[in-house]
Amino acid sequence: MRYTLIIPAAGQGKRMGAGLNKLFLPIASVPLIIHTLRVFEKDEACEQIILAVNADEQPVFERFIKQYDIKKQIVFAIGGQERQDSVYNGLLQAGKASYILVHDGARPFITIEIIQSVLAEAVRKGASICAVPVKDTIKRVEDGSVVETVERSKLWAVQTPQGFHLSTLSEAHEEARKIGYLGTDDASLVERLGKAVGVVSGSYFNIKVTTPDDLVVAESFLARG
Ligand SMILES: Nc1ccn([C@@H]2O[C@H](COP(=O)(O)OP(=O)(O)OP(=O)(O)O)[C@@H](O)[C@H]2O)c(=O)n1
Ligand SMILES: C[C@](O)(CO)[C@H](O)COP(=O)(O)O
Numbered sequence: 212m213r214y215t216l217i218i219p220a221a222g223q224g225k226r227m228g229a230g231l232n233k234l235f236l237p238i239a240s241v242p243l244i245i246h247t248l249r250v251f252e253k254d255e256a257c258e259q260i261i262l263a264v265n266a267d268e269q270p271v272f273e274r275f276i277k278q279y280d281i282k283k284q285i286v287f288a289i290g291g292q293e294r295q296d297s298v299y300n301g302l303l304q305a306g307k308a309s310y311i312l313v314h315d316g317a318r319p320f321i322t323i324e325i326i327q328s329v330l331a332e333a334v335r336k337g338a339s340i341c342a343v344p345v346k347d348t349i350k351r352v353e354d355g356s357v358v359e360t361v362e363r364s365k366l367w368a369v370q371t372p373q374g375f376h377l378s379t380l381s382e383a384h385e386e387a388r389k390i391g392y393l394g395t396d397d398a399s400l401v402e403r404l405g406k407a408v409g410v411v412s413g414s415y416f417n418i419k420v421t422t423p424d425d426l427v428v429a430e431s432f433l434a435r436g
Pocket of ligand 1: 218219220221222223224225226227231234260290291292293294295297298315316317318329419420
């Protein structure tokens, strides 16, 4: 089964504090976004990449794509105020694709195996995510005090890619826009429709590069090979 990939890449990297889009930061001398694109470059099932970017940053992305010889067809969409808006704008460019995968540009250590597993589960159930069991105890805190310890055995840390039948994802985004719902991932929009979302195993290596410490971790992962 082939798919169209949407990569939201229009963030500001506020938590990184680098003063620029963190996807331009080098990891082992190569821009973060190139590491991510290189994985999908090797996936023959990936028909097209839709890159949602800030308009003023598109020339930078185009320069990196040329410099690092990314050959896969890339279509640009304009990023939005929120990640959800960026994905929505990417969806508008998806044409007649049957299956869509949405993957954070900030997750460079995804593997073909997990991509294929997410896609297969999306074909089976209409929507899918990859996730890993939470390792820390999670507590709900209010005003500096613990109000609840959440049972850890049922908690999963959700990653990307997330996979969807095009019609499922489109319906979910349109409904979210209609009611003004803002989710932190795309699967939550499908859940609000009451539709099933399958879960497959992700990887603890599939980190989202978010804060400066993640750059150190990312360099170590690359050094490890
Ligand atoms: N309005 C936005 C916000 C985020 N993203 C993208 O969504 C992915 C996950 O977002 P996150 O890790 O939060 O990136 P930033 O929004 O840049 O980080 P921050 O919240 O620290 O500013 C990233 O690839 C980011 O570029 C996007 O396309 N459009
Ligand atoms: C989609 C995601 O990566 C799943 O964990 C996460 O919700 C993105 O959150 P962010 O604040 O936009 O980085």
